[in-house]
Amino acid sequence: MPRVSMADVAAHAGVSAQTVSRVVNGSPRVDPQTRARVEDAMVALGYRIHRAAQALRTGRTRTIGLVVSTLATVGNSRMLQAVCAAAEARDYAIVVVTATADSGIRPAFSRLHDRAVDGAIVLNEATRLVQLAGTTGDMPLVVVDAEPAAHLVTVQTDHADGARAATAHLLAGGAATVHHLAGPADSFAAAERERGWRAALAEAGAVVHEPVRGDWGSTSGAAAAVLLGDATAVFAANDQMALGLLHGFADLGRRVPDDVAVVGFDDVPEAVDYLPPLTTVRQDFDALAERAVARLIDLAEGTGARDAASGSVAEVLAAELVVRDSSRPAAGG
Amino acid sequence: MPRVSMADVAAHAGVSAQTVSRVVNGSPRVDPQTRARVEDAMVALGYRIHRAAQALRTGRTRTIGLVVSTLATVGNSRMLQAVCAAAEARDYAIVVVTATADSGIRPAFSRLHDRAVDGAIVLNEATRLVQLAGTTGDMPLVVVDAEPAAHLVTVQTDHADGARAATAHLLAGGAATVHHLAGPADSFAAAERERGWRAALAEAGAVVHEPVRGDWGSTSGAAAAVLLGDATAVFAANDQMALGLLHGFADLGRRVPDDVAVVGFDDVPEAVDYLPPLTTVRQDFDALAERAVARLIDLAEGTGARDAASGSVAEVLAAELVVRDSSRPAAGG
DNA sequence: ACCCGGGGTGTTATCGTCAACACACCGAGT
DNA sequence: ACTCGGTGTGTTGACGATAACACCCCGGGT
Numbered sequence: 001m002p003r004v005s006m007a008d009v010a011a012h013a014g015v016s017a018q019t020v021s022r023v024v025n026g027s028p029r030v031d032p033q034t035r036a037r038v039e040d041a042m043v044a045l046g047y048r049i050h051r052a053a054q055a056l057r058t059g060r061t062r063t064i065g066l067v068v069s070t071l072a073t074v075g076n077s078r079m080l081q082a083v084c085a086a087a088e089a090r091d092y093a094i095v096v097v098t099a100t101a102d103s104g105i106r107p108a109f110s111r112l113h114d115r116a117v118d119g120a121i122v123l124n125e126a127t128r129l130v131q132l133a134g135t136t137g138d139m140p141l142v143v144v145d146a147e148p149a150a151h152l153v154t155v156q157t158d159h160a161d162g163a164r165a166a167t168a169h170l171l172a173g174g175a176a177t178v179h180h181l182a183g184p185a186d187s188f189a190a191a192e193r194e195r196g197w198r199a200a201l202a203e204a205g206a207v208v209h210e211p212v213r214g215d216w217g218s219t220s221g222a223a224a225a226v227l228l229g230d231a232t233a234v235f236a237a238n239d240q241m242a243l244g245l246l247h248g249f250a251d252l253g254r255r256v257p258d259d260v261a262v263v264g265f266d267d268v269p270e271a272v273d274y275l276p277p278l279t280t281v282r283q284d285f286d287a288l289a290e291r292a293v294a295r296l297i298d299l300a301e302g303t304g305a306r307d308a309a310s311g312s313v314a315e316v317l318a319a320e321l322v323v324r325d326s327s328r329p330a331a332g333g
Numbered sequence: 334m335p336r337v338s339m340a341d342v343a344a345h346a347g348v349s350a351q352t353v354s355r356v357v358n359g360s361p362r363v364d365p366q367t368r369a370r371v372e373d374a375m376v377a378l379g380y381r382i383h384r385a386a387q388a389l390r391t392g393r394t395r396t397i398g399l400v401v402s403t404l405a406t407v408g409n410s411r412m413l414q415a416v417c418a419a420a421e422a423r424d425y426a427i428v429v430v431t432a433t434a435d436s437g438i439r440p441a442f443s444r445l446h447d448r449a450v451d452g453a454i455v456l457n458e459a460t461r462l463v464q465l466a467g468t469t470g471d472m473p474l475v476v477v478d479a480e481p482a483a484h485l486v487t488v489q490t491d492h493a494d495g496a497r498a499a500t501a502h503l504l505a506g507g508a509a510t511v512h513h514l515a516g517p518a519d520s521f522a523a524a525e526r527e528r529g530w531r532a533a534l535a536e537a538g539a540v541v542h543e544p545v546r547g548d549w550g551s552t553s554g555a556a557a558a559v560l561l562g563d564a565t566a567v568f569a570a571n572d573q574m575a576l577g578l579l580h581g582f583a584d585l586g587r588r589v590p591d592d593v594a595v596v597g598f599d600d601v602p603e604a605v606d607y608l609p610p611l612t613t614v615r616q617d618f619d620a621l622a623e624r625a626v627a628r629l630i631d632l633a634e635g636t637g638a639r640d641a642a643s644g645s646v647a648e649v650l651a652a653e654l655v656v657r658d659s660s661r662p663a664a665g666g
Numbered sequence: 667a668c669c670c671g672g673g674g675t676g677t678t679a680t681c682g683t684c685a686a687c688a689c690a691c692c693g694a695g696t
Numbered sequence: 697a698c699t700c701g702g703t704g705t706g707t708t709g710a711c712g713a714t715a716a717c718a719c720c721c722c723g724g725g726t
Contacts, residue, residue, distance in 0.1 A: 005711090016676050049447060050389070050712050052711090054714080057712080057713045058681085077413070088431065093444060098417050098421065115384055219605065247606040269551065274580070357683095364705090367704080386683045387684080390710080
């Protein structure tokens, strides 16, 4: 049973292939009766458009590349899911390519170029890789969580403000100052969260201890606990490292939140069942993905929407503090 | 700067487009000097093959569809990453489509059909959806973690054996019997893990309490703790539910592992930092993905490899018990 | 009667690649 | 000399969709 082409449908409906094309693409210049006949034929034969042929002719694939460094972080995998949903709603498909630290970003873009994707969304914490991306190709690009820059469309959570809120919350809870377990040095999100933390300390006139640096993984959080032995409040740059802190502090015999309060970032689904349940900053991944996809498709289909559709070059979405027991000393323990 | 085609390269190298095609596809019938000239021209012009055109001509896209119900479970997102890596190593790309419970699997396959993928890997815990898949299309298919069946190539972890090992471990630790916090009723993996648990109890002649059923999420695990108030050992069908159990038991004042031992399944990266660190059964997602991709490409490129390459219809990979504190009463607490 | 405009439809050419075939050349066997 | 097999290369014609253009028909204005 070979593929059904427009010509087959056309023959069945007694029209030309061009008319079938017009029906498929919703052209208004088709007689309603003809349209109905063609639609019946499409159903009868089980017609499906051949995207490869369409892509060859039009130069557009209705496909978006997603460049991702890793899916091991919960944030990235949730973003992927949200991006898929947003793209499917617009009849676009997502091609995932990985750009690891050692492979670099170039082979990833090379693959996307081969595939003639209409654009790419970069989900990559390493700012320097993004700068390489500027070098690579003339492909429409939306970068998530990267330093805003000229010629670069970015979408991001307001990491700094979320971090500020988390830190202020800890200070309000009675801590003299707040220590910080930061993310990797090359991550934009980590830098922003650190910036927000510093700002909150500065506002309150609190002492600033240099942050300890982790790698997003929970194990690095557990290791950091030892270095934070004298802290009474710690803001961790993500939930997984915060979990590690909970573990590390428990091993040291320090009770959370009574001896030390802990706050994370992301609000992963499991955070509510950590011991104790984790106070954290919630990112709205669905909204972030939705905006990224919308912006990218604007760019890709842009009929010169450089001014109208894409008013601002950087889009920033609010984050929300979620208070749970890990920062609530009075938690009926 | 428009796209560089084979014709452009051909003109630059003073040969025909067909010769360029032969060079690109590594045909042996090309003079080494000619080949070198063409390769130089490709580099000079920055030639990249146009996959859409290639797909139109050959009917093959070097693209694999990945049908996934959700990426919220750690297992699925790790599988996705591993599948990407395995596919990229073979110069295939991955297109992700989601098949939620309410949308059903049909629109997902519809999208893949449009995209003319060479085959699909189904990562879907709901067995019934997979049966629908049989209805859908003549596309080469590899199903991960599904009931082996005729005309169906499957790849799976040995869930039953892993569960058996986990249960036996708990019994060996001194428990009179082991309760089970099972996964959703429609999940093949959940059913297999339950089967392994039952088998281990039967071998030991232990009392069987009907399992409590969760939804893979940690919250359902926390809720289940209340129903398991008298258990001294619980085998949870995944790590996230086990985390919920740890939380629930803590709220009930039951100490893990002293009052009740807990074992999970998957070995998520964070399990080592749960409180206490979680004994669990490790799945080798990389190997699973590698096998799934290899089998699928065999099928897709199969020149009739029905007998040779695909000897067995179902492939089963071993799981490994990882013992940590949540099941080790003597853990120097 | 004539032209005009526009709705509805068909024809042609083309996107980039590759399979099939054609062909020119050369050295070896008869 | 004459076929023959093999090697290196060019030519032609699809694959399926669609942009551009051509065309027919019909009602309304002159």
